[in-house]
Amino acid sequence: MHLPLALEKKAAVPLQDQIFGQLRGLIVSGKLKPNSRIVASRFLADQVGISRTTVILAYDRLVAEGYLETRPAVGTFVSPCPPEATIRECSDRGTESILRQADVRPALFRCPPLPCRLPTPCRIDFRPGSHDPDLLPLKSWLRATQRILGNCRRIPVVPSPAGAEPLRRAIAEWLAARRGITVAPEQIIVTSGSRQALTLIGRLFLRPRDTVVVETPTRTGAADLFEAMGARLLRVPVDEHGLDVDWLPGGAAVLAHITPSHQIPFGSTLAQHRRRPLIEWARTAGAYLIEDDCNGVIRYQGTAPTSLIALDPYGLVFHVGSFSQTLGDGVRLGYLIVPPEMTATAIAAKAVFDDGCSWFEQMVLADFIAGGEYDTHLRRLRKIWLQRRDCLIERIGEHFGTGRLVGTEAGNDLVWLLPPGLPPAAEIAERSARHDIGVGALSADTTCPNGLLFSYGGLDETLISEGVAGLAEILSSVRPHSVCASR
Amino acid sequence: MHLPLALEKKAAVPLQDQIFGQLRGLIVSGKLKPNSRIVASRFLADQVGISRTTVILAYDRLVAEGYLETRPAVGTFVSPCPPEATIRECSDRGTESILRQADVRPALFRCPPLPCRLPTPCRIDFRPGSHDPDLLPLKSWLRATQRILGNCRRIPVVPSPAGAEPLRRAIAEWLAARRGITVAPEQIIVTSGSRQALTLIGRLFLRPRDTVVVETPTRTGAADLFEAMGARLLRVPVDEHGLDVDWLPGGAAVLAHITPSHQIPFGSTLAQHRRRPLIEWARTAGAYLIEDDCNGVIRYQGTAPTSLIALDPYGLVFHVGSFSQTLGDGVRLGYLIVPPEMTATAIAAKAVFDDGCSWFEQMVLADFIAGGEYDTHLRRLRKIWLQRRDCLIERIGEHFGTGRLVGTEAGNDLVWLLPPGLPPAAEIAERSARHDIGVGALSADTTCPNGLLFSYGGLDETLISEGVAGLAEILSSVRPHSVCASR
Numbered sequence: 001m002h003l004p005l006a007l008e009k010k011a012a013v014p015l016q017d018q019i020f021g022q023l024r025g026l027i028v029s030g031k032l033k034p035n036s037r038i039v040a041s042r043f044l045a046d047q048v049g050i051s052r053t054t055v056i057l058a059y060d061r062l063v064a065e066g067y068l069e070t071r072p073a074v075g076t077f078v079s080p081c082p083p084e085a086t087i088r089e090c091s092d093r094g095t096e097s098i099l100r101q102a103d104v105r106p107a108l109f110r111c112p113p114l115p116c117r118l119p120t121p122c123r124i125d126f127r128p129g130s131h132d133p134d135l136l137p138l139k140s141w142l143r144a145t146q147r148i149l150g151n152c153r154r155i156p157v158v159p160s161p162a163g164a165e166p167l168r169r170a171i172a173e174w175l176a177a178r179r180g181i182t183v184a185p186e187q188i189i190v191t192s193g194s195r196q197a198l199t200l201i202g203r204l205f206l207r208p209r210d211t212v213v214v215e216t217p218t219r220t221g222a223a224d225l226f227e228a229m230g231a232r233l234l235r236v237p238v239d240e241h242g243l244d245v246d247w248l249p250g251g252a253a254v255l256a257h258i259t260p261s262h263q264i265p266f267g268s269t270l271a272q273h274r275r276r277p278l279i280e281w282a283r284t285a286g287a288y289l290i291e292d293d294c295n296g297v298i299r300y301q302g303t304a305p306t307s308l309i310a311l312d313p314y315g316l317v318f319h320v321g322s323f324s325q326t327l328g329d330g331v332r333l334g335y336l337i338v339p340p341e342m343t344a345t346a347i348a349a350k351a352v353f354d355d356g357c358s359w360f361e362q363m364v365l366a367d368f369i370a371g372g373e374y375d376t377h378l379r380r381l382r383k384i385w386l387q388r389r390d391c392l393i394e395r396i397g398e399h400f401g402t403g404r405l406v407g408t409e410a411g412n413d414l415v416w417l418l419p420p421g422l423p424p425a426a427e428i429a430e431r432s433a434r435h436d437i438g439v440g441a442l443s444a445d446t447t448c449p450n451g452l453l454f455s456y457g458g459l460d461e462t463l464i465s466e467g468v469a470g471l472a473e474i475l476s477s478v479r480p481h482s483v484c485a486s487r
Numbered sequence: 488m489h490l491p492l493a494l495e496k497k498a499a500v501p502l503q504d505q506i507f508g509q510l511r512g513l514i515v516s517g518k519l520k521p522n523s524r525i526v527a528s529r530f531l532a533d534q535v536g537i538s539r540t541t542v543i544l545a546y547d548r549l550v551a552e553g554y555l556e557t558r559p560a561v562g563t564f565v566s567p568c569p570p571e572a573t574i575r576e577c578s579d580r581g582t583e584s585i586l587r588q589a590d591v592r593p594a595l596f597r598c599p600p601l602p603c604r605l606p607t608p609c610r611i612d613f614r615p616g617s618h619d620p621d622l623l624p625l626k627s628w629l630r631a632t633q634r635i636l637g638n639c640r641r642i643p644v645v646p647s648p649a650g651a652e653p654l655r656r657a658i659a660e661w662l663a664a665r666r667g668i669t670v671a672p673e674q675i676i677v678t679s680g681s682r683q684a685l686t687l688i689g690r691l692f693l694r695p696r697d698t699v700v701v702e703t704p705t706r707t708g709a710a711d712l713f714e715a716m717g718a719r720l721l722r723v724p725v726d727e728h729g730l731d732v733d734w735l736p737g738g739a740a741v742l743a744h745i746t747p748s749h750q751i752p753f754g755s756t757l758a759q760h761r762r763r764p765l766i767e768w769a770r771t772a773g774a775y776l777i778e779d780d781c782n783g784v785i786r787y788q789g790t791a792p793t794s795l796i797a798l799d800p801y802g803l804v805f806h807v808g809s810f811s812q813t814l815g816d817g818v819r820l821g822y823l824i825v826p827p828e829m830t831a832t833a834i835a836a837k838a839v840f841d842d843g844c845s846w847f848e849q850m851v852l853a854d855f856i857a858g859g860e861y862d863t864h865l866r867r868l869r870k871i872w873l874q875r876r877d878c879l880i881e882r883i884g885e886h887f888g889t890g891r892l893v894g895t896e897a898g899n900d901l902v903w904l905l906p907p908g909l910p911p912a913a914e915i916a917e918r919s920a921r922h923d924i925g926v927g928a929l930s931a932d933t934t935c936p937n938g939l940l941f942s943y944g945g946l947d948e949t950l951i952s953e954g955v956a957g958l959a960e961i962l963s964s965v966r967p968h969s970v971c972a973s974r
Contacts, residue, residue, distance in 0.1 A: 011862070012869045013665055017790050021667035024797075028669045064759075065793055133639065141847075142636045149629045152620065152817075159816045178500055180508035182515045192679045195842040203715075221839065228690075228839050272551075303504050306552055310511075329646045330639075332845040352708065352715050355682040358819040360628075361848055375498065382499040 003039055004031075007048050015050055019058035027067050027082050038068060038076040122438035124467035128219060128265065128413060130438075130458035131328035135384060137368075137377045141331075144367045148360065159359050161351035163190025163335075167366035171321075171335050174369050179293075181310050181319065187343055189336045189350055192357050194294045194322035197336035198222050198257070201290055201318050202229045203349055204342070205254050213256035213287070215243055217448045219265040219440070220292055222257040231255075237448065238263050240406060242270030245277045253287040261296020261304055265442060265453045267407010267415050269296075272305040279308065282316045294322040294334070298382045299410040300389065315339035323365065325412075326374075326381055333357060333365055381457075385412050388456045391464050396454075399472035412457030415442060418450045423478060425452050428471075431478075437470050490526055491518075494535050502537055506545035514554050514569050525555060525563040609925035611954035615706060615752065615900060617925075617945035618815035622871060624855075624864045628818075631854045635847065646846050648838035650677025650822075654853035658808075658822050661856050666780075668797050668806065674830055676823045676837055679844050681781045681809035684823035685709050685744070688777055688805050689716045690836055691829070692741050700743035700774070702730055704935045706752040706927070707779055709744040718742075724935065725750050727893060729757030732764045740774040748783020748791055752929060752940045754894010754902050756783075759792040766795065769803045781809040781821070785869045786897040787876065802826035810852065812899075813861075813868055820844060820852055868944075872899050875943040875951060882955035883941075887962075899944030902929060905937045910965060912939050918965075924957045 004026070007018050026032040041059055045052035059076060062068040069079045121130075162168065168185040175181040191197040198221075206212070208230030214223045216235035227233055231254075236247045243258055258278070260270035270278075282289045291308040309319040322334035338346040350356070368374050392414065393405060402419035418425060425441035429452065432439050440453030456464060491513070494505050513519040528546055532539035546563060549555040556566045608617075649655065655672040662668040678684040685708075693699070695717030701710045703722035714720055718741075723734045730745055745765070747757035757765075769776045778795040796806040809821035825833040837843070855861050879901065880892060889906035905912060912928035916939065919926055927940030943951060 010866065012785060012865045014786075014790060017667070020790070021664065024667050024793075025663050025669055061790070065798075136639070138636045138639055142633065145632050145636075146629065149625045149632075152623070152625055176512050177508065180504070180511050182512055192844060193842055195840065199840045221842070224839050228836075298499060299501075303501060303507070303548070306511075311552075328846075329843065330845065330847040332843060349715075352711050353682065353686045355680055355708070356816065356819060357679060358817065358845070358848055359815075360817040361845055375495075378499045379497060 003044060003047070005044075005048060007050070009050075016054050016058045016061075019044075019055060020061050023058065023062055024067055027062075027078055032078050034078050034080045034082065036078050038078065040075065120433075122433055123436040124459065124463050124470065125438035126454040126456065126459070126467060127438040127440045128453065128455045130455060132458045132460070133328070135381060135457075136328050136330055137373065137380075140373045140377070141327075141364065141368065144364045144371070144373065145360075147367055148363045152360075152363075159356055160347070161354070161356040162186075162347040163188065163357065164359055164362035164366060166370070167333075167362045168335075170366045170369040174374070175321075175337075178375070179304075179307060181307055181337070183309075183319075183337050184340075187337050187340060189338060189343075189346055190357055190362060191334045191336055191350070192354070193324055193332045194292065194320050194334040195221060195225070196354065197318075197320045197334055198225050198290065198292075200336060200346060200349055200353070201255065201288070202226055202231070203353060204346060205288065206231050210254040211249070211252065213248065213253050215258060215263065215266075217266055217442050218257075218259075219453075220257070220259060220294075222290070222292065226255070226257070238266045238268060240268045241274060242268050243274065243278065245274045245281065248278070248281045249285070251285070253285045255290060256282060256285075256287050257290045257292060258308070259292045259295060260308060261293050261299075262407065262409075262411040264292070264295050265407075265413065265415060265440060266451075267409075267411065267413065269302065269305065269409065275305060275308060275311055279312050279314070279316065283314050287316070288339075289317045291317055291319045293319060294325050295411045295413075297321075297326055298378060298385060298412070300382070300386055301409045304410075309337060315341060323374075326378060331361065331365065333361065385457050388412075388459065388461060388464060389414065391461045392454055392456045392468065395465050395468035399468055400475075406451070413440075413453060413455035415451045415453055418452065422450070422475070425450050428452060428475065428478070432471055432474050435470060435474055437467050437474070439471065490531060490534070492531075492535060494537070496537075503541050503545045503548075506531075506542060507548050510545065510549055511554055514549075514565055519565050521565050521567045521569065523565050525565065527562065607920075609920055610923040611946065611950050611957065612925035613941040613943065613946070613954060614925040614927045615940065615942045617942060619945045619947070620815070622868060622944075623815050623817055624860065624867075627860045627864070628814075628851065628855065631851045631858070631860065632847075634854055635850045639847075639850075646843055647834070648841070648843040649673075649834045650675065650844065651846055651849035651853060653857070654820075654849045655822075657853045657856040661861070662808075662824075665862070666791075666794060668794055668824070670796075670806075670824050671827075674824050674827060676825060676830075676833055677844055677849060678821045678823055678837075679841070680811055680819045681779065681807050681821040682708060682712070683841065684805075684807045684821055685712050685777065685779075687823060687833060687836055687840070688742065688775070689713055689718070690840060691833060692775065693718050697741040698736065698739065700735065700740050702745060702750065702753075704753060704929050705744075705746075706940075707744070707746060707781075709777070709779065713742070713744070725753045725755060727755045728761060729755050730761065730765065732761045732768065735765070735768045736772070738772070740772045742777060743769060743772075743774050744777045744779060745795070746779045746782060747795060748780055748786075749894065749896075749898040751779070751782050752894075752900065752902060752927060753938075754896075754898065754900065756789070756792065756896065762792060762795060762798055766799050766801070766803065770801050774803070775826075776804045778804055778806045780806060781812050782898045782900075784808075784813055785865060785872060785899070787869070787873055788896045791897075796824060802828060813865060818848065818852065820848065872944050875899075875946065875948060876901065878948045878951050879941055879943045879955070882952050886955055886959035893938070900927075900940060900942035902938045902940055905939065909937070909962065912937050915939060915962065915965070919958055919961050922957060922961055924954050924961070926958065 005022050007015055041055040042052050045055045066079055067082045068076050070076050167190055168188045171188050172183055172185040206229045210231050211234055212226040212231040213234050213236055215238045223233055234249055237244050242263055289308055309317040319337035324332050396416055404417045406415045408414045429439050429441040442451035492509050494502055528542040529539050532542045553566055554569045555563050557563050654677055655675045658675050659670055659672040693716045697718050698721050699713040699718040700721050700723055702725045710720055721736055724731050729750055776795055796804040806824035811819050883903055891904045893902045895901045916926050916928040929938035929940055
């Protein structure tokens with residue numbers, strides 16, 4: 001039988017290994033069945049034009065490791081039960097079988113349950129996370145890449161795990177000019193996204209059963225994250241002025257995660273008069289505040305109140321930002337501003353657990369920001385998002401007329417607080433998903449208002465209109481009279 | 488006084504915010520001194536050509552937040568003590584002051600001590616981690632980037648946190664062809680580097696005081712990482728056949744981290760006859776094996792024994808690989824192969840703690856591998872590293888003649904086992920670093936042999952020769968008679 005091998009004589013991998021690897025592949029993949037005869041070494045040697053010894057050595061190793069067996073005076077055969085047969089069975093058996101094998105792997109079951117958050121995409125998807133690729137600055141990003149790689153003379157022998165110098169500088173300057181935040185580049189750690197920044201903070205402080213304050217409703221993933229780290233979550237409600245500081249716990253807490261500039265998902269901005277009290281609470285509770293700013297870069301109306309980190313006189317605020325919100329998941333880089341006295345420890349933690357982000361990409365982003373192309377991109381994004389927001393507001397008004405809109409002044413999503421008489425948002429979201437329209441439910445948690453979440457950044461006006469119309473149809477089928485607008 | 492403001496009328500940020508932010512910046516940075524007078528709103532309005540109301544609103548906010556104060560009938564002044572003054576003091580006070588403030592932030596001191604691993608670079612640096620930028624495939628990487636960004640139509644609405652499909656497929660195919668490892672793309676999780684893969688595994692299994700087996704000597708950072716996670720380390724010695732399985736603990740363990748293909752830093756390859764016993768040990772101990780393959784991609788002699796994951800019939804092996812070793816830190820992407828039954832949990836963990844790597848970079852790497860450019864790069868790298876290895880071996884022979892070399896058959900580093908009569912490697916390394924020559928010490932740990940680690944991948948022949956000569960000089964000054972070669 002002729003063996004379908006593709007050998008590269010110039011390859012870094014010795015021929016003998018290539019034969020071994022490929023034959024093994026054919027056997028494991030089942031292309032070569034157990035007990036099937038293998039072409040004799042001298043024929044294979046001729047076939048691929050290499051020394052017979054090489055082939056023999058490869059065969060010997062396959063025999064030694066149980067993939068082949070030689071039957072004296074008969075020839076060489078695929079062994080009746082090659083090693084991986086067992087593995088394939090395992091993977092076929094599926095997950096439940098893991099229980100039967102608990103004696104082999106008890107460890108797995110000692111880790112906290114981890115939610116898997118992967119919704120199936122809908123044709124019209126208002127759920128957070130959807131991006132419009134046409135809004136990505138592909139051309140200017142490519143130009144920046146060309147500048148960087150074109151002039152790349154050397155990579156630092158040991159790039160700082162805290163991030164590439166030029167990027168940390170660019171972020172510091174951008175924050176000063178655009179967000180009124182003054183920090184030294186040394187306080188900035190580049191992360192592979194805001195999520196990693198949160199993990200890093202948790203790693204610095206959290207022990208099992210520590211108290212962590214999170215907002216409710218929340219959609220940042222911070223709650224999942226800190227819970228997975230074993231923390232005890234204390235959910236503080238959010239209203240139209242952001243986190244309701246009167247509900248902050250009296251006792252001690254280790255961390256509090258807040259989204260002040262555009263609450264995720266509720267959309268409200270943390271009012272100025274609540275900011276100083278929040279910081280004072282942190283000081284008394286012995287907690288650190290995590291100011292998650294990912295969603296607040298783009299504003300349409302109102303001025304952003306001074307950020308917590310700028311107000312904080314005690315060095316209790318970690319400030320987290322990300323570029324994924326505005327650059328799409330194409331570039332997943334974020335940053336973490338660390339209180340001066342903890343910078344060294346935080347960088348060490350980053351080094352131990354992750355050891356730094358890609359250097360090329362950091363340099364490209366640095367160039368992109370410092371050259372002003374990021375701001376240009378933000379201006380364009382704001383213009384288009386604003387049009388889409390207005391279109392969405394209009395359509396919701398047309399079709400429903402009732403209910404209130406929250407979180408329209410920033411970001412790329414808003415919340416429609418459902419009028420009384422409608423089913424729970426979660427139920428509506430589930431139903432509309434079945435009709436290929438994705439909307440977010442504010443929360444299944446009954447303590448928070450019944451609202452639907454619309455992320456409009458990723459959808460053009462046509463899709464937005466179509467989506468809202470479709471949703472109206474679905475809702476009317478639920479409660480014909482209570483939701484159709486009086487048009 | 489004329490204010491140095493740079494306002495952008497078309498910016499996404501409202502003018503009022505720009506004035507506020509920039510004035511605030513000037514005050515906080517100290518460019519505007521406390522009590523200095525601020526130009527009257529109408530003058531500033533004229534100066535920058537905007538409505539006076541805008542300026543007044545900005546001033547009002549600066550007053551409200553304590554940066555400015557108005558003195559009736561006199562004018563507007565920088566306040567005697569603007570908010571951030573306090574912050575600046577903090578950062579000036581330096582780290583020790585944190586102790587005095589322990590009541591404010593007790594949390595920090597409850598996290599395990601985290602080592603910071605940042606050596607100061609030397610002019611001639613044999614220490615691991617140094618890259619030769621001339622060996623980076625910048626041009627072909629740029630071409631791949633152009634192909635990807637040029638044809639980028641859309642980014643998946645929710646990119647899988649496990650990684651971009653094409654990259655997972657490309658890695659799976661590459662592993663089958665080049666490493667004789669057959670896995671489904673679904674078992675592969677793309678990480679931001681091998682370090683993150685280890686963190687992910689630790690997160691899945693480790694509880695404080697769990698036992699983790701690590702090799703000694705080791706340089707992977709795995710020991711630091713698992714220790715920082717609270718694990719109890721059990722160090723198993725390595726000899727010239729790799730991990731000495733006879734020293735594996737009798738009792739239970741949760742994880743064991745091994746570098747079989749090119750032990751880091753000792754360089755030995757885990758012998759075939761030790762591999763199955765290792766897997767059987769894992770099964771009995773209820774442990775998972777972490778096969779850290781980062782350093783074994785390039786081999787000069789001998790065939791790589793079948794990897795542990797290919798031998799393992801129980802699904803107890805996590806296989807970790809990285810591209811940083813061969814692509815430099817320019818691209819920090821790695822991968823983790825997860826036993827089939829744990830894939831879902833591991834992906835969920837990745838989603839919770841990091842939420843996926845940059846999509847552009849993943850797509851570029853996928854194209855780079857699938858198009859064969861990665862293999863081309865590896866062939867070039869192997870050729871040049873081989874020359875450098877031979878040069879290093881020759882020089883060491885010339886200058887010292889004594890001692891033995893280990894780990895020459897793969898990777899880009901080797902170990903010189905020091906002849907008797909020489910001071911501990913750590914001492915030599917420290918001394919040579921003072922002469923701007925970086926060499927690695929095998930380990931300060933007295934249980935392991937006294938050896939110097941030379942990573943030659945990042946240095947051309949001239950520097951290698953110069954470096955060894957310099958080292959010889961330093962050593963001769965230590966012990967004139969015992970180390971000079973008899974030439």
